[in-house]
Amino acid sequence: MVHAILLAGGSGSRMQTETPKQLIELGGKKVVCWSLDVFERSDLIDEIILVTRKEDIPFFRSEIVDRYGYKKVRRICPGGERRVDSVENGLNAIEDEEGGERIVLIHDSARPFLTEKMIADSVDCIREGFSACTVGVPVKDTIKQVTMSGGNVIGASTPERSKLYIIQTPQTFKLKTIRKAYRNLKGVDDQTRSKVTDDTMVVEQYAGVSSVIIPGSYSNIKLTTPEDILVAGAFVSQ
Secondary structure, three states, rough: OOEEEEEEOOOOOOOOOOOOOHHHHEEEEHHHHHHHHHHHHHOOOOOOEEEEEHHHHHHHHHHHHHHOOOEEEEEEOOOOOOOOHHHHHHHHOOOOOOOOEEEEEEEOOOOOOOOOOHHHHHHHHHOOOEEEEEEEEEOOOOEEEEEEEOOOOEEEEEOOHHHHHEEEEEEEEHHHHHHHHHHHHHHOOHHHHHHHOHHOOOOOOOOHOOOEEOOOOOOOOOOHHHHHHHHHHHHHHH
C-alpha cells in the first residue's frame, strides 16, 4: 500500500499575504489542488493524508476535499508547530496493518508542479529495495560555505558544485524506516528539532539511512516568496 502525506499547513508569512500560500490562486485553482490532483490521478497512490492547521480543517474538508471530490483523501489531521511535528502527525494518522511492505511519500503542497512520473520513479526506487529516496536536481550556481565576521558575511570555502544537489519533494520511504527515524527523533530537545529541514535529514540522522536522489525538475519549485508566484505563473502559462 502506498500512502501520500501532503503538508498544507503553511502560514504565508514570507509570502507577505494573509492568505496561506497553499490557498493562493494559481492558474485558476488553489495551490494545494495542484498536488492533490496529481496524487488523486496516480494509480500508485492508495491513500492521501492531508495535514493542515487545526483551525483550517473544516475549510479543507468542505471547500477542498468535498467540493472537488478527492476520494483518496481519507484523513485530514492537524499540523504542528514545526514541519517535523506536522509530518509526525501525518505518520501517526496512517493505520497499522498486517502484511506487505508499505511506502509513504511526503510532499509539500507549496510545490505545485508535482508530476506522476516523480511519484512513479519514487515508488519504483523503494520497490527496488532502497529504504529512502528523494527527487532533486544539480545546483546551477557556485555555493559558498560562509562565516560571520564583524557583521559581514565572509566566503570561507567553495564546495565542489558537481557534488551538490537541490533537494525537493516528494521524499519517499519504507513506512517502517521513516517511523523508526521519527521515534528516535521524538526524544530530542526542541532546539535540535527546529533545525530539521526535511525528512531525508531525519532518516540520515535518526535511522542511519542515506537517501537515493532521483531526477526531479527545475520547475518543481517551492512557493515561498512573492517572486515565486511570478515564476509559477510563467510555468502555468506554458
